[in-house]
Amino acid sequence: MAKRQTAVIGAGISGLGATKCCLDEDLEPTCSERNGDIGGLWKFQKSTSEKMPSIYKSVTINTSKEMMCFSDFPIPDHFPNYMHNSKFMDYFRMYARHFGLLKYIRFKTKVRSVRKRPAFPFSGQWDVVVEANGKQEALVFDGVLVCSGHHTDPYLPLQSFPGIEKFEGCYFHSREYKSPEDFSGKRIIVIGIGNSGVDIAVELSHVAKQPTFRELGNGPLSQHPTVSDDLPNHIISGRVQVKPNVKEFTETDAIFEDGSREESIVVIFPTGYSFSFPFLDGLIEVTNNKVSLYKLVFPPDLEKPTLAVIGLVQPLGIVQPLGIILPIAELQSRWATRVIKGLSHLPSVKTMMADIAQRERAMEKRYVKTPRHTIQVDHIEYMDEITALVGAKPNLLLLFLSDPKLAVEVFFGPCTPYQYHLQGPGKWAGARRAILTQREWIIKPLRTRITSEDSPASSQLSWIKMAPGGLALLAAGLAYFRYIHRGKQK
Structure with a gap:
């Protein structure tokens, strides 16, 4: 029987994982990439072209490598925990070569x-x-996996800024920003305090005249969080100034709501992106960044579920507040390829539409109503949700009975992607070892020399001491192991 031919659109982080998942399910993938290289958003390019995602030269991941890797291909232990984009690209190339994806x-x-x-x-x-x-x-x-991402169309909310049409200064979306050299000595206003906005403001503070930035949104919990180690220091030292909303622009100035003004300025808008699927010819309607997709993956009204959207999520978490798209996209691909192959089945259209409506209501209740907040998901909750559909969600009770040491690390340790390869379809023999050694891999880049005090046991203890409630966790763990040990003696 001939293999099902599957189109994969895009060779970024979602497309690479989708291509590999096709091979795992014995589907024949053909991945189309409009660029000349893999990596998508993470491929740094000095020039930008229409509808192409783009990053600035200094971008570093804001999520630790153990949380952001492919679930069956750990990032090398000597790589930094928070990698520069060039190092992340090295990892993608290793992944593509290891699984033979380039062909x-x-x-x-x-x-x-x-x-x-x-x-x-x-x-x-x-x-x-x-x-x-x-x-x-x-x-x-026979099937299509849309992996084109959601950083496609730069969003510029110019209608919110009266007078911008007569402003004679320079303004542009952060997508056009590449490095700080061209802004030496200039006055900069960064409009938006997302991760990109904060990074750019901090970086420009070393060459520009006290950059200022302001936020576009409402209360502290009504938007997804921003992560920056450097921002508080730069604010308190006066290198970055926080200002209220820009009330209006004149030909030369920006006037703020408090009456202050800045002249001879460059305005940068890190105001996010809109996404669209023009090549789908209206098959998936997008209105203000809203789409009707079951679990943010499948159009609910297809007669046969042979088309899926991969990576159209903005994940949130407690430990890692933002940005863990890669393992989620990989899980979505594992599920989607099984549906396309007929090994998994979707519920009725009525059930899918009800699920979509419930997700939208929860989103509107939780976040301020803007195009920026339409595809948010809670990281662990959503991963569990999709893995249950794949049939690979870890059974902790069974794990405690069969492998207590592993169960304790899965339950008390970080939710790394490896645990979704322990059981069910796609089970990976290396998952157990990856989980049990993940803390050592985190510590490895921090070690500049080996001392006599170094040992696996001491490093484990140091992690427990550093963690909040570490003593309580240690006590609970010891009590549990004593219980198991007594059970074995009996």
């Missing part, structure tokens, strides 16, 4: 359209038109 990727190839293949009833197949070297080609696929 399935067609670079500099744009997907122009994806349409249902004419048939009644719908066969589940898709007509896909791609373009490379100025020539178009029509292909037929």
Whole structure:
């Protein structure tokens, strides 16, 4: 029987994982990437082109490597815990080479359209038109995984700033920002206090004249959080100034709500992105960054579920507040490929629509109503939700009975992606070892020399002491092991 042909659109972090998941399920992937390299958003480029994601030169991940890796391919232990984008790209190349993904990727190839293949009833197949070297080609696929990301269309809320149309100074979206050298001695206003806005303001403070920034949103819990180690120090030392809203612009100045003004300025808008799927020809409607997708993956009204969107999430967490898209996208791909292959099944349209409506209500209740807050998910809760659909959610009770040491680390330790490969479809033999050694891998980059005091036991103790409530966790762990040991003696 011929393998099901599956189109993967994009070779960023979502597309790489999706291509590998296709191979795991014995599907035949063809990945189309409009760029000349893998990595998507994380591929630094000096120049920006239309509808292409882009980062600035200094970008470093704000999530630790153990939380942000592919679930069956740990990031090397000597890599920094918080990697520069170039190091992250090194990891992607290692992943692609290890699993032989590059031969399935067609670079500099744009997907122009994806349409249902004419048939009644719908066969589940898709007509896909791609373009490379100025020539178009029509292909037929049994399934489609859309991995184009949600950093596609820069969002500039210019309508919120009266007078901006007559402002003669320079203003642009943060997507155009690459490095601080061109802004030496200039006055900078950064409008928005998301992660990119904070990073840019802090970086420019070393060369510019006291950058100022202001936030666009409402209360402290109505938006997803911003993470920065440097910002408090830069504010308290006066290198970055926080200002209220910009009331209006004149030809040369920005006037703030408190009456103060800045002249001869450069204005940077790190105000996020809108996403769209123009190549889907209206198949998935996007209104103010809202989409109706079951579990943020499947269109609910398809006759056959052979098209899925991967990586269209903004994850939130307690320990790692923002940014863990990679392992979530990988899980979505594991689920989607099983659905496309017919190994997993979706509920009724009515049930899916009810789930979508419930998610939207919860989102509106929790966050300020803006295009920025439409695809938020709670990291661990959503990972468990999708893994349950895959059939690979860890059974902690069974784990405590069969492997207490591993169970304790899964229950009390960080929620690293490896635990979703312990059981069920896609079980990985290396998952147990990866979980039991993950703390050592975190410590490894911090060790500049080996001392006689270094030992696995001492490092484990140091982690427990450093953690909040560490003594309580240690006591609970010891009590549990004593209980297990007594049970074995009996």
